[in-house]
Amino acid sequence: MQVRATLFGALVIASLVAATPRDSAVILNSGSTNTVGFKITVWSDGQASLAQQNRDGSAAGAKSFTVPAAVAARFFADLAAARSSNAATVPCMKSASFGTSTHVTWQGWVSPDLECPPKTSAGDALVKDVQDIREASGIPKETLRQH
Numbered sequence: 001m002q003v004r005a006t007l008f009g010a011l012v013i014a015s016l017v018a019a020t021p022r023d024s025a026v027i028l029n030s031g032s033t034n035t036v037g038f039k040i041t042v043w044s045d046g047q048a049s050l051a052q053q054n055r056d057g058s059a060a061g062a063k064s065f066t067v068p069a070a071v072a073a074r075f076f077a078d079l080a081a082a083r084s085s086n087a088a089t090v091p092c093m094k095s096a097s098f099g100t101s102t103h104v105t106w107q108g109w110v111s112p113d114l115e116c117p118p119k120t121s122a123g124d125a126l127v128k129d130v131q132d133i134r135e136a137s138g139i140p141k142e143t144l145r146q147h
Helices: 002-019 069-084 121-137
Strands: 024-029 037-043 047-053 059-066 102-106
Touching: 024 069, 024 121, 037 069, 037 121, 047 121, 059 121, 069 102, 069 121, 102 121
Parallel strands: none
Antiparallel strands: 024 037, 024 102, 037 047, 047 059
């Protein structure tokens, strides 16, 4: 009887996990006259894809990669926190030719420009997540501004 209850419990848990829909978010960097822009799509299960693009929108390379599960989970939790706190950044000056913009789009919400310093801890957390995901993608590290 206990074996049956254990099997039933395992089946219930498996069906709940299978029923959880995958969530996704897009990190978009504009690039500049000197740097290639990129689009990283991250799924809640840690799967991700990178598409690099020239300023004119033409493709500059693409690949799939995996984000560590802990980073993916933290990223989606931090997105929810940033959206609910209406995360904002401090306006910042950028070079007309070298400046880039980085935004995250998730469930219809678009983050502020993560190239400018965040005003809140929720923004700081999102900047850290984007840096970790960028590192996992193999894009050379370019420090985003932290609070």
